[in-house]
Every structure is written in C-alpha cells, then in structure tokens.
Amino acid sequence: MGNLLTINGGKPLEGRVTVRGAKNLVPKAMVASLLGSKPSVLRNVPEIRDVDIVTGLLSVHGVKVSKDPETGDLSLDPADTKSATSSEIDAHAGDSRIPILFCGPLMHSIGEAFIPDLGGCKIGDRPIDFHLTVLRNFGAVVEKRPGGIHISAPKGLTGAKLELPYPSVGATEQVLLTAVKAEGITELKGAAVEPEIHDLIHILQKMGAIITVQTDRTIRIEGVNELSGFNHQAIPDRNESASWASAALVTQGDIYVEGAMQRDLTAFLNIYRKIGGEFEVDDHGIRFWHGGGSLKPLVLETNVHPGFMTDWQQPLVVALSQAEGVSIVHETVYENRFGFTDALVRMGASIQLHRECLGSVPCRFGQRNFLHSAVISGPTELHGADFDIPDLRGGFSHLIAALAAQGTSRATGIEIINRGYEKFMDKLIGLGADVELSSLGR
Ligand SMILES: CC(=O)N[C@H]1[C@@H](OP(=O)(O)OP(=O)(O)OC[C@H]2O[C@@H](n3ccc(=O)[nH]c3=O)[C@H](O)[C@@H]2O)O[C@H](CO)[C@@H](O)[C@@H]1O
Ligand SMILES: C=C(OP(=O)(O)O)C(=O)O
Numbered sequence: 153m154g155n156l157l158t159i160n161g162g163k164p165l166e167g168r169v170t171v172r173g174a175k176n177l178v179p180k181a182m183v184a185s186l187l188g189s190k191p192s193v194l195r196n197v198p199e200i201r202d203v204d205i206v207t208g209l210l211s212v213h214g215v216k217v218s219k220d221p222e223t224g225d226l227s228l229d230p231a232d233t234k235s236a237t238s239s240e241i242d243a244h245a246g247d248s249r250i251p252i253l254f255c256g257p258l259m260h261s262i263g264e265a266f267i268p269d270l271g272g273c274k275i276g277d278r279p280i281d282f283h284l285t286v287l288r289n290f291g292a293v294v295e296k297r298p299g300g301i302h303i304s305a306p307k308g309l310t311g312a313k314l315e316l317p318y319p320s321v322g323a324t325e326q327v328l329l330t331a332v333k334a335e336g337i338t339e340l341k342g343a344a345v346e347p348e349i350h351d352l353i354h355i356l357q358k359m360g361a362i363i364t365v366q367t368d369r370t371i372r373i374e375g376v377n378e379l380s381g382f383n384h385q386a387i388p389d390r391n392e393s394a395s396w397a398s399a400a401l402v403t404q405g406d407i408y409v410e411g412a413m414q415r416d417l418t419a420f421l422n423i424y425r426k427i428g429g430e431f432e433v434d435d436h437g438i439r440f441w442h443g444g445g446s447l448k449p450l451v452l453e454t455n456v457h458p459g460f461m462t463d464w465q466q467p468l469v470v471a472l473s474q475a476e477g478v479s480i481v482h483e484t485v486y487e488n489r490f491g492f493t494d495a496l497v498r499m500g501a502s503i504q505l506h507r508e509c510l511g512s513v514p515c516r517f518g519q520r521n522f523l524h525s526a527v528i529s530g531p532t533e534l535h536g537a538d539f540d541i542p543d544l545r546g547g548f549s550h551l552i553a554a555l556a557a558q559g560t561s562r563a564t565g566i567e568i569i570n571r572g573y574e575k576f577m578d579k580l581i582g583l584g585a586d587v588e589l590s591s592l593g594r
Pocket of ligand 2: 545
C-alpha cells in the first residue's frame with residue numbers, strides 16, 4: 153500500500169552525499185549492450201528503479217545481466233538475445249520511458265520489437281511522434297497493437313537524412329541506437345547534445361561505432377556491420393547534483409556533493425551564484441551552501457543543453473520562493489511542468505502561473521493555452537502540509553520545501569523518488585533531516 157513519510161521541517165541539511173551514474177544515461181547504456189556481439193561492463197551504476205526496469209526488460213529478451221555484489225558493476229551479455237512476449241515485456245515495463253529505445257537494438261538483433269505504452273514523469277503529453285518518424289525513415293514498419301506498438305524491419309534498416317523539429321533527447325538517442333548498425337550513412341540535424349548523449353556516443357564509439365558530432369547540432373553516423381562490447385564508467389547524475397545543491401539553499405544548509413561535476417553543471421552554477429548560493433569545486437565534487445543574507449530573485453528560462461536544464465527547475469523554484477522580490481521561470485521544454493507548484497502554494501509559497509511566454513524569448517508553447525510561465529514572489533514563510541508526490545523533480549521540490557518549512561508535513565507516493573535518487577532516505581537522514589518512514593498498511 154506504500155509508505156508515509158513524515159517530515160518535521162526547519163532544520164538545515166548539512167553533510168555529504170554521493171551521486172553515482174546518471175539516471176538519464178545508465179539505462180540507455182544498458183540498452184546499447186544489446187547491439188554488441190560481446191559482453192559489456194557498466195560501472196558507477198546507481199540503485200534506482202529505472203535500472204531495475206531495464207534489467208528486467210533485457211532479461212526477458214535473453215540478455216544475461218549480472219551485478220558485482222561488491223561494486224554494483226553490471227555485466228551485460230547479449231549472446232542469447234531472443235524475442236519476448238508482450239505480456240513478459242508488460243510485466244517489466246514499469247513507469248519508465250526507456251522501452252522506446254529498445255526499437256533499433258532489437259530490430260538489429262532479432263528483427264522486431266514490441267514496445268509497451270511508455271511511463272515516465274507525468275509532465276505533459278510526451279508524444280513519441282519524432283521517434284516513430286525517424287524509425288520509419290530508417291525503413292522500419294510500425295503497427296499499433298493493444299498496449300503498445302510492434303516494430304519490424306522486413307527490408308532491413310538503412311541510414312537516412314533526418315531532421316528533428318526540436319532537439320529531443322530521446323529521439324536523438326533513438327537515431328544513435330538505430331543508425332550505428334544501419335546500412336550506410338545517417339545525418340541527423342537538430343540533434344540534442346546533452347552530456348548524457350555525449351556519454352552514450354562515447355559508449356557506442358568504444359563498441360566500434362563511427363559517430364561525428366558537429367558544432368551545429370548535426371550528428372553523422374557511419375553504419376557498421378558489427379559492434380563489440382564496452383567497458384564504461386557512467387557520467388555522474390548532474391540532475392541529482394543540482395537537486396541537492398538547491399536543497400542546501402532552501403534549508404539554509406551546507407552539502408558537499410561527491411561526484412558533482414562542474415563541466416556538466418555550468419548553466420546551473422551561474423544561476424546558483426546569481427541567486428545568492430555559494431559553491432566550491434574540487435576534484436571530487438562540489439560543496440554547496442547558503443551564503444547568508446537574502447536570496448536574490450531572477451528571470452530564468454529552461455532550455456535544451458547547454459541551457460538551464462528543465463529537470464533543475466523545480467527545486468530551484470522553492471529557493472526562489474525564499475528570494476527577496478519577484479522571479480520569473482519560463483519553462484520552454486515541456487508545456488505542462490508547473491503542476492507541482494500547487495502544493496508549494498498550499499505550503500505558503502506565492503506562485504502564479506501564466507499562459508504567456510514571460511521570459512526573454514517566445515517559445516513554441518506561446519499562445520497555446522499552456523500554463524508554462526511562473527511568477528514567484530518572495531520571501532514567504534513555508535509551513536508544513538500533506539501532499540502526494542506527483543513526479544520525480546516536482547516531488548523532490550515538495551520534500552525540500554517541507555524540510556525547510558515550519559511544522560510537520562506528510563508525504564505519500566514517496567516511491568516515485570526511487571526513480572532518480574539513489575538511497576534517498578539514507579541520504580536525507582545522513583544530512584540530519586528529521587524524517588520518519590512508516591507503512592500505510594492495507
Ligand atoms: C530518461 C530521460 O533521459 N529523460 C530525460 C529526457 O526525456 P525525453 O527524452 O523524454 O525528453 P525529450 O527531450 O524527448 O522531450 C523534449 C520535448 O520534446 C517533445 N517531444 C519529444 C519526443 C517526441 O517524439 N515528440 C515530442 O514532441 C516532448 O514532449 C518535450 O516537450 O530529456 C528531458 C529533457 O532534457 C528530461 O527532462 C528527461 O529527464
Ligand atoms: C522527466 C524526468 O524523467 P523521465 O524522462 O524518465 O520521466 C526527470 O528525470 O525529471
């Protein structure tokens with residue numbers, strides 16, 4: 153029946169947390185192992201739910217996934233890859249978006265794939281039209297089936313000239329995972345260039361792929377007949393790092409995030425400094441703390457890399473509710489990613505949502521009835537409340553608001569946090585949070 157998390161707020165979070173491999177890379181690296189003719193090894197693998205989901209999906213397709221009991225490193229052996237039934241696949245699909253990335257690798261290895269309807273955070277419609285268009289351009293045939301799609305390549309997969317209408321992370325990965333073994337050359341214009349995409353490219357290159365990334369969002373892939381395995385250390389989770397950084401600011405605390413990497417957090421660190429947060433970078437991580445005095449308001453736009461990542465926005469909105477003055481956050485990646493602010497308003501934050509593009513540049517959601525700009529006025533005192541965790545980042549923002557608030561909050565749906573935050577409860581307790589997890593019973 154799930155758990156109830158009771159949070160007694162008002163204590164600064166202080167101490168140290170370690171972030172491991174990125175949720176937005178590790179499951180995709182696991183999928184890439186399907187393309188190899190030899191086993192792969194993936195290191196720095198976090199214990200999060202999306203890794204369990206992909207382990208299950210790979211296993212039903214015959215990939216042997218074993219975990220080193222000491223290091224947690226994964227060995228992935230695709231020697232006996234096979235078809236799986238839609239019910240086997242359904243049983244493992246969970247609430248992740250990764251199943252869509254099995255299309256190319258499964259078509260290359262067994263000629264077809266069943267892809268269940270996708271999960272992932274409920275932050276708008278999240279269509280898969282770009283994925284299906286690029287797959288059809290490679291020569292794939294897509295059929296709607298109950299509970300998902302069936303995809304096959306009766307005439308094989310051939311490289312193509314492609315252009316994405318928007319630099320989608322998932323669709324770019326779809327192209328990479330399909331093009332590396334397609335016949336001939338693929339050119340993708342309008343590609344996403346997030347750090348996790350570069351890491352996936354490095355993995356594919358280790359396997360034998362030939363991929364060139366140009367400075368203008370064009371990626372060129374020369375298909376090869378065979379790929380081998382990889383041995384790779386996943387990049388650390390920049391989104392978890394940014395979440396803990398915001399938690400330090402919101403609770404007036406001081407957190408050293410071991411594994412946080414400046415290179416992948418440049419846009420975040422600029423904003424962190426502008427709002428009044430302090431940080432210090434060393435070779436192993438970054439220390440984040442509240443600089444004292446009032447936080448400063450700002451105007452901020454989320455964007456694709458190298459812009460300010462949309463997954464960083466939610467915890468930072470809580471910090472902005474404590475800044476002196478009016479801030480604006482214009483969400484330009486997802487049309488409907490401010491639903492989480494309702495609970496913050498119930499906790500005392502002053503946040504108004506608007507349909508207009510309130511940032512400095514109009515985005516594709518303007519004049520389309522989406523509440524995608526937030527005006528946040530501060531500082532307001534936060535008080536405890538009861539809430540149900542809506543999604544990963546919105547949920548994290550509720551939790552840190554509750555940790556900073558006066559009084560007690562009760563949160564349900566806490567399991568969602570496991571999708572992207574490894575050992576979340578242990579980390580909170582280690583940082584001195586006054587929290588208690590109890591079972592809701594039947
Ligand atoms: C597992 C993973 O890596 N998740 C990340 C990934 O999600 P994901 O890969 O799903 O996000 P995308 O980059 O594809 O989505 C960006 C935008 O493109 C739109 N779109 C996308 C595909 C498509 O076929 N049609 C379409 O319209 C989406 O609705 C959204 O508005 O990138 C997002 C943007 O950095 C992050 O917030 C997610 O944490
Ligand atoms: C939106 C997110 O993830 P996903 O794409 O896996 O739902 C996220 O990590 O904030």
